[in-house]
Amino acid sequence: MYQYDSYDQQTLNERVAQFRNQTQRYLAGELSDDEFRPLRLQNGLYLQRQAPMFRISVPYGHLASRQLRKLAHLARAYDRGYAHFTTRTNVQFNWPRLEDVPEMLAELASVEMHANQTSGNCIRNITADPFAGVAADEITDPRPWAEILRQWAAYHPEFAFLPRKFKIAFNSAREDRVVLRVYDIGLDLVRNADGELGFRVLAGGGLGRTPILGEEIAPFVAWPHLITYCEAILRVYNRYGRRDNLWKARIKILVRALGAAEFRRQVEEEWRHTKDGPDTLTVEEVERVAAHFAPPPYETLPARDPGFESLLDADKAFAGWVRRNVREHRRPGYASVVLSLKKTGSAPGDIRAEQLDRIADWADRFSFGEARMTHEQNLALADVRQADLHALWLEAREAGLATPNIGLLTDIICCPGGDFCNLANARSIPVADAIQQRFDDLDYLHDIGEIELNISGCMNSCGHHHVGHIGILGVDKNDEEWYQVSIGGCQGNDTTLGKVIGPSFARDEIVGAVERLLDTYVALRHEDERFIDTVRRIGIEPFRERVYENRVHKRKTVHV
Amino acid sequence: MSERIIRNGRVVEDTRQLVTLAPGADPAETAVPAGAVLVPLGVWRARRDELLERARSGELGVWIDAGEDVSLLADDLAALRVIGVHFPRFTDGRGYSTAALLRGRLGYSGELRAFGEVLRDQFNYLTRCGFDVLQPRSGRYDAPALEAACASIADFTEPYQHSASHPQPLFRRARRGTPSPSHP
Numbered sequence: 001m002y003q004y005d006s007y008d009q010q011t012l013n014e015r016v017a018q019f020r021n022q023t024q025r026y027l028a029g030e031l032s033d034d035e036f037r038p039l040r041l042q043n044g045l046y047l048q049r050q051a052p053m054f055r056i057s058v059p060y061g062h063l064a065s066r067q068l069r070k071l072a073h074l075a076r077a078y079d080r081g082y083a084h085f086t087t088r089t090n091v092q093f094n095w096p097r098l099e100d101v102p103e104m105l106a107e108l109a110s111v112e113m114h115a116n117q118t119s120g121n122c123i124r125n126i127t128a129d130p131f132a133g134v135a136a137d138e139i140t141d142p143r144p145w146a147e148i149l150r151q152w153a154a155y156h157p158e159f160a161f162l163p164r165k166f167k168i169a170f171n172s173a174r175e176d177r178v179v180l181r182v183y184d185i186g187l188d189l190v191r192n193a194d195g196e197l198g199f200r201v202l203a204g205g206g207l208g209r210t211p212i213l214g215e216e217i218a219p220f221v222a223w224p225h226l227i228t229y230c231e232a233i234l235r236v237y238n239r240y241g242r243r244d245n246l247w248k249a250r251i252k253i254l255v256r257a258l259g260a261a262e263f264r265r266q267v268e269e270e271w272r273h274t275k276d277g278p279d280t281l282t283v284e285e286v287e288r289v290a291a292h293f294a295p296p297p298y299e300t301l302p303a304r305d306p307g308f309e310s311l312l313d314a315d316k317a318f319a320g321w322v323r324r325n326v327r328e329h330r331r332p333g334y335a336s337v338v339l340s341l342k343k344t345g346s347a348p349g350d351i352r353a354e355q356l357d358r359i360a361d362w363a364d365r366f367s368f369g370e371a372r373m374t375h376e377q378n379l380a381l382a383d384v385r386q387a388d389l390h391a392l393w394l395e396a397r398e399a400g401l402a403t404p405n406i407g408l409l410t411d412i413i414c415c416p417g418g419d420f421c422n423l424a425n426a427r428s429i430p431v432a433d434a435i436q437q438r439f440d441d442l443d444y445l446h447d448i449g450e451i452e453l454n455i456s457g458c459m460n461s462c463g464h465h466h467v468g469h470i471g472i473l474g475v476d477k478n479d480e481e482w483y484q485v486s487i488g489g490c491q492g493n494d495t496t497l498g499k500v501i502g503p504s505f506a507r508d509e510i511v512g513a514v515e516r517l518l519d520t521y522v523a524l525r526h527e528d529e530r531f532i533d534t535v536r537r538i539g540i541e542p543f544r545e546r547v548y549e550n551r552v553h554k555r556k557t558v559h560v
Numbered sequence: 561m562s563e564r565i566i567r568n569g570r571v572v573e574d575t576r577q578l579v580t581l582a583p584g585a586d587p588a589e590t591a592v593p594a595g596a597v598l599v600p601l602g603v604w605r606a607r608r609d610e611l612l613e614r615a616r617s618g619e620l621g622v623w624i625d626a627g628e629d630v631s632l633l634a635d636d637l638a639a640l641r642v643i644g645v646h647f648p649r650f651t652d653g654r655g656y657s658t659a660a661l662l663r664g665r666l667g668y669s670g671e672l673r674a675f676g677e678v679l680r681d682q683f684n685y686l687t688r689c690g691f692d693v694l695q696p697r698s699g700r701y702d703a704p705a706l707e708a709a710c711a712s713i714a715d716f717t718e719p720y721q722h723s724a725s726h727p728q729p730l731f732r733r734a735r736r737g738t739p740s741p742s743h744p
Binding site: 003004005006007008010011014015018022030031035038039121151152154155156157158159160161162163227235238239243273274277278279281282284285288291292294 | 650656712717
């Protein structure tokens with residue numbers, strides 16, 4: 001993975017020193033709350049009534065074992081022994097004291113980590129395929145490009161006070177695994193007819209209160225122009241994005257107001273002046289960064305390991321885990337493992353310090369010292385020999401990280417919700433827990449098959465409920481927690497926004513509503529049809545009818 | 561009346577008067593005092609011919625607000641020696657793009673002054689975008705605080721990006737590191 005040079009390290013150290021000084025001046029009363037707010041947000045720190053929150057950046061989700069150990073240490077020293085993994089490959093801690101944050105940043109900097117621009121109206125952490133470099137369907141490795149753009153975005157002098165937050169993702173494979181169309185800029189790595197590498201550029205996607213899918217604004221931008229083209233988009237947005245209304249300030253609103261064609265025209269006009277300028281990438285720079293992502297020293301192995309094959313036959317539980325949690329690898333004899341952070345009884349995405357330490361050890365022993373975060377809030381070991389899978393599984397099972405549920409109903413994407421987040425309208429973790437408890441039977445889960453259930457505690461949509469096959473959104477009605485249900489959303493190549501099925505549910509009704517949705521699916525599905533396929537075939541009406549049929553209204557139904 | 565401002569990284573006294581336009585006021589009728597002044601874009605555009613000589617001498621400068629289009633000054637840049645950019649709120653980042661365009665696209669090399677809600681913690685970004693004069697709101701910093709604030713201009717010594725202060729991005733101006741096999 002990318003290793004800092006002296007410039008990276010010096011710049012990061014200067015950032016830590018800058019924030020230490022800012023924190024001191026704030027505590028001394030020299031900076032007002034309003035003046036300090038964007039500074040601390042751009043260093044990852046939210047101050048909230050119930051619990052502060054400190055969000056650490058994990059660029060494109062890559063973690064070295066020593067970084068995992070550092071997170072474990074921070075969890076023990078400054079938090080209550082655990083961390084939370086988010087849908088944007090960030091790591092969140094909940095109880096840091098403001099006074100401690102500069103020291104936490106210094107500790108992170110010692111392992112080439114930071115909390116830069118993880119909040120605030122700036123360019124946020126850039127995401128990419130968790131299976132970069134190992135996926136069989138990859139067009140090219142996105143990580144060098146993501147790292148190049150990370151450096152460009154870090155402390156960018158012009159774009160630190162945008163109208164609103166700004167998120168960029170790379171897709172690099174035939175199957176989109178980053179939900180490219182929900183990003184402010186989505187960069188799709190493609191080759192043109194001449195085999196030249198470049199980017200299909202999408203802009204104006206985003207979830208939140210007004211979910212919009214990004215539109216293509218350039219079919220092909222050749223690789224040397226990555227920075228200048230992004231800069232042109234950012235400059236148009238910085239100058240013309242709305243600043244009068246927080247809810248209309250994202251770039252998606254600008255793109256929609258102008259129309260994609262006019263937005264494209266403005267970007268191209270801006271780009272005309274900067275194209276081929278100093279920010280044009282050089283072969284030398286791209287090769288320099290790409291060298292950091294050279295393949296690890298793989299062994300030459302047979303395509304199928306005989307020991308692994310016989311254990312698959314002998315151990316049904318192991319085979320079940322392999323079926324759900326192990327992915328094909330590009331190299332013969334290797335596999336990628338997804339460690340589930342969705343064990344029933346623990347909040348989705350939460351991980352304890354001792355689990356982080358265990359994963360660091362497994363990364364060192366089994367996967368060239370690296371792990372990757374997925375936007376589904378799980379953790380992957382990308383380069384495991386087939387021969388090691390059983391040993392890894394035994395240990396992961398003991399550590400509570402081998403729940404064989406990847407892609408199944410209980411692999412819920414879920415934000416921290418009202419238990420932790422000030423923005424939330426409702427709690428989300430108890431809903432996820434109730435669903436996991438109710439549908440804990442593995443045979444039932446396998447019968448339901450692949451399904452994505454996403455929960456957000458408010459319209460900010462951190463739990464990506466709009467793109468869940470089943471999406472659950474917490475809403476506040478007269479100080480009560482209610483939940484709106486949508487179905488038919490989908491991530492991936494055919495990303496779709498779900499449709500709301502009807503009036504929202506009280507918390508004690510929500511598991512029953514999910515159960516009726518699943519019963520409807522089981523009753524009406526064709527053979528080998530996934531939940532989402534059934535919804536697409538028959539529409540939401542049959543689901544709506546059955547979910548609300550004979551519904552007992554304990555309280556006045558609230559329409560949203 | 562004199563104010564303390566930062567010019568090229570040092571605190572200096574400055575007597576330039578800011579002329580503002582009352583809501584609904586006619587730019588053509590707005591009084592422009594004698595001496596060093598900074599007048600609104602609207603006044604400049606209404607009375608360009610009358611004010612041109614004072615602009616050429618540097619006595620009169622023009623300021624543009626966050627939402628105003630800097631390209632409206634494109635044809636005047638040869639005459640102008642002082643341009644101000646107003647920051648109505650320090651979180652309003654439009655002025656950074658205004659400066660980047662003036663310095664980069666339009667080739668403006670005269671004084672570029674940031675005024676309004678201009679705070680120490682943005683000095684580094686402001687100067688990198690091309691502001692050489694920083695004028696925090698009157699009274700925001702006392703004399704020692706303003707002296708101390710100059711240190712923030714140098715918060716980052718080797719930024720990644722190309723900008724007004726760094727004509728080349730880091731990857732073109734430095735020999736960057738390659739991966740080391742012994743890296744932990």
